[in-house]
Amino acid sequence: MTVPNVGSSNGERVFIRLGPPPEEPNQFVVDGAPQSYSDEVRARLEVEAKEIIAKYPSSRSALLPLLHLVQGEDSYLTPAGLEFCSQQLGLTGAEVSAVASFYTMYRRGPTGDYLVGVCTNTLCAVMGGDAIFEDLKDHLGIGNDQTTSDGTVTLQHIECNAACDYAPVVMVNWEFYDNQTPASARELVDSLRSGEPLAPSRGAPLCKFRETSRILAGLPDQRPDEGQGGAGPATLAGLRVAKENDMQAPEVPESTDD
Numbered sequence: 001m002t003v004p005n006v007g008s009s010n011g012e013r014v015f016i017r018l019g020p021p022p023e024e025p026n027q028f029v030v031d032g033a034p035q036s037y038s039d040e041v042r043a044r045l046e047v048e049a050k051e052i053i054a055k056y057p058s059s060r061s062a063l064l065p066l067l068h069l070v071q072g073e074d075s076y077l078t079p080a081g082l083e084f085c086s087q088q089l090g091l092t093g094a095e096v097s098a099v100a101s102f103y104t105m106y107r108r109g110p111t112g113d114y115l116v117g118v119c120t121n122t123l124c125a126v127m128g129g130d131a132i133f134e135d136l137k138d139h140l141g142i143g144n145d146q147t148t149s150d151g152t153v154t155l156q157h158i159e160c161n162a163a164c165d166y167a168p169v170v171m172v173n174w175e176f177y178d179n180q181t182p183a184s185a186r187e188l189v190d191s192l193r194s195g196e197p198l199a200p201s202r203g204a205p206l207c208k209f210r211e212t213s214r215i216l217a218g219l220p221d222q223r224p225d226e227g228q229g230g231a232g233p234a235t236l237a238g239l240r241v242a243k244e245n246d247m248q249a250p251e252v253p254e255s256t257d258d
């Protein structure tokens, strides 16, 4: 949408163009996306939505998990899914869309079985994340936010995942693969496409994207609980050096506030 004739302080006219950035897919506009759910799907989702909503003192607080629930149904947020959330929570479509479009974990287009996210934020980038991303684009023959023709892998560059101590990291359906190289990342995506996924570096075993979305919605996680692996040597390196050098945190001055 263009808003014309907005004045500036020096009298020149400026034009403000609103809408998605050129690189960003239009919001929730996908050819063939379901516009509503069948009675059977709706009935099934309603049972699960009720279970999720009951966990929150205010029903509208369940919007984030419900968005994951419908993403687990369609692999992305569709008009059907957004309408379902709106109806379950008594929210307007605008309220639901405003939240859904804010968070990057909610997908705006069909997603493969495995969402492969390559961190290209600062530390991962200098440690090889950019090279991994370029290499995977070549290897898979797809660009950012695109899916292989067999529907298995969606490739995406992502921002920092708070795992900089294991840089460069690749995430598959939000499970970590640490200290990657272009060669190891190629091996990883090949394993996904072959149906025998390599195990994540830590955390729970990998599952497919729709199942991951259902777990994020708060539905039972049937995977064995293997913990998150705790802090590894890279995470604790600073603490180790501090202990070796008998370093202490400075005293916190007493507050002078009354």
Ligand code: FES
Pocket (backbone or CB within 6 Å): 119, 120, 121, 122, 123, 124, 125, 159, 160, 161, 162, 163, 164, 167, 168, 169
């Ligand atoms: S920069 Fe990649 S995890 Fe922090």
